[in-house]
Amino acid sequence: MSSRIEQIIDEIDEFIESCKFQPLSATKIIVNKEEIEELLRELRLKTPDEIKRYQKIISNKDAILEDAQSKADAIIADAQAKAQELVTQHEIMQKAYAQANDTINAANKQAQEILDSATQDANSIRLSAITYTDDMMANIGSVLNQTLEDAGGKYKGFIDALQSCLDVVNHNRQELAPQTAQAAAMTGSYHEEPADTPEEDSLLDDLGEE
Numbered sequence: 001m002s003s004r005i006e007q008i009i010d011e012i013d014e015f016i017e018s019c020k021f022q023p024l025s026a027t028k029i030i031v032n033k034e035e036i037e038e039l040l041r042e043l044r045l046k047t048p049d050e051i052k053r054y055q056k057i058i059s060n061k062d063a064i065l066e067d068a069q070s071k072a073d074a075i076i077a078d079a080q081a082k083a084q085e086l087v088t089q090h091e092i093m094q095k096a097y098a099q100a101n102d103t104i105n106a107a108n109k110q111a112q113e114i115l116d117s118a119t120q121d122a123n124s125i126r127l128s129a130i131t132y133t134d135d136m137m138a139n140i141g142s143v144l145n146q147t148l149e150d151a152g153g154k155y156k157g158f159i160d161a162l163q164s165c166l167d168v169v170n171h172n173r174q175e176l177a178p179q180t181a182q183a184a185a186m187t188g189s190y191h192e193e194p195a196d197t198p199e200e201d202s203l204l205d206d207l208g209e210e
Helices: 004-018 033-187 198-209
Strands: none
Touching: 004 033
8 A cells, every 4th residue: 555655756756747837948848836836735734754654664663574584593403402312312322222222231141151161161061960870880899790790609509518418418317218118027117218309419519400
């Protein structure tokens, strides 16, 4: 929307265009003094008000620009603060990731060391157990061998003693045989009994073989 001053200036231009040139002149015109003075007087009256209005507009414009600049600066500062915060958080995250990786690596290393140590201890214990078992079984085998040898010797001695006793008994019976026959004949109930029965011979044979 145009101001009143602009309208008056347009009216002055139209007024000048409507004026007639002086005779024999292409530049000078005939002007109605009262009409032009009225327009100029209104222009003078309106000029201070218009200047004040423009000054107010300019002041408002400056205030608007200052407010806009202040808001822009605040937005920029906030953006920079957020960017710095993001950078700081990123650095913190990087440090956290690095510390987490170090912790995981240390835990894996410690776990591997524990596993290696446990494996070594298990192998050592297994070897010790095998060695101990072998030694124990060797001792048991030695004891059993000695026991078998002792038992065999004693058993053979026992068989020999039995055989000696049997030989004595048979010899004594042979010495008594004539007297026994005479006594049997006298009583009429004598009957000849073999010196060795088949069962006794078989038993002695089995004991001798053992």
